Amino acid sequence: MLELKNIRFDVREGTEDIGIIRDVSFTIPDNKFVVVTGPNGGGKSTLARLIAGIEKPTEGRILLDGVDITDKSITDRARMGISYAMQQPVRFKGIQVLDLLRLASGKGTRVTVAEACQYLSRVGLCAKDYIMREVNASLSGGELKRIEIATVLARGTKLSVFDEPEAGIDLWSFQNLIEVFEQMRDSIKDSSILIISHQERILEIADEIIVVADGKIDRMGPREEILPSLIGTTSAVGVCVPLGGKPAAVPQVPTDENGNPIPKSQAKGGEI
Ligand SMILES: Nc1ncnc2c1ncn2[C@@H]1O[C@H](COP(=O)(O)OP(=O)(O)O)[C@@H](O)[C@H]1O
Ligand SMILES: [Mg+2]
Secondary structure (H helix, E strand, O other): OEEEEEEEEEEEEOOEEEEEEEEEEEEEOOOOEEEEEOOOOOOHHHHHHHHHOOOOOOEEEEEEOOEEOOOOOHHHHHHHOEEEEOOOOOOEEEEEHHHHHHHHHOOHHHOOHHHHHHHHHHOOOOHHHHOOOEEOOOOOHHHHHHHHHHHHHHHOOOEEEEEOOOOOOOHHHHHHHHHHHHHHHHOOOOOEEEEEOOOHHHHOOOOEEEEEEOOEEEEEEEHHHHHHHHOOOHHHHOOOOOOOOOOOOOOOOOEOOOOOEOOOOOOHHHOO
């Protein structure tokens, strides 16, 4: 179980402290699949970084199974069972995909090549093409993202945090990924999953949904309660919100009688 208690995260800009996260508290119980959603710039990735230990809160405490981990390092938290797939993963020059998966699993060479390949297949990568590849600039953003998700699968920890796993992933792999998350949800045991996502398909398999906007919790609760209020609203699709400001206006796209967008060239007056 993960508990965030009155978390604040301020950054200094000039002489001013700006509140990126403003008094956020929530609990992720064991055996739950929780999705955090909300507009871009709302503070979701910052929350993930605070949980992983990449950033330290200005105020508040973070507890894992009742143990205060607020002052623990990224490595300590990883050892204690928190794994994290970033929105924008980093490359590791000189390290092969196989090494990375073995490293992530904590089992080293006890992970066979066949096992490592299974993790890659689960995220839609043809394992034989990737297993010996170096995790360097030759990989595209989407490939890197999938490899990072595979490392989280290989780790199989108490709390797995995924930041927008769908970003940069093609539709076919996305279907695979949904299945991976469904399997994870079904086989959850004494662990929990936190996914940051805008995707309706992912929101649909959540036990709980937390909507974060403007550095605060806008609302949270069971999926049945929160999801209907999100469908068709800007919160689910991530409209840009300036810090401390109001959501930017959603551009009005002209539609035909069936609600389908009319291409700009055909729209009356050519203006959108
Ligand atoms: N270390 C930082 N320094 C300055 N601004 C930051 C820092 N971390 C996050 N922000 C700002 O905080 C806001 C929330 O960012 P982020 O957590 O990435 O939002 P989300 O993931 O919901 O889109 C953004 O406006 C971002 O630019
Ligand atoms: Mg983000």
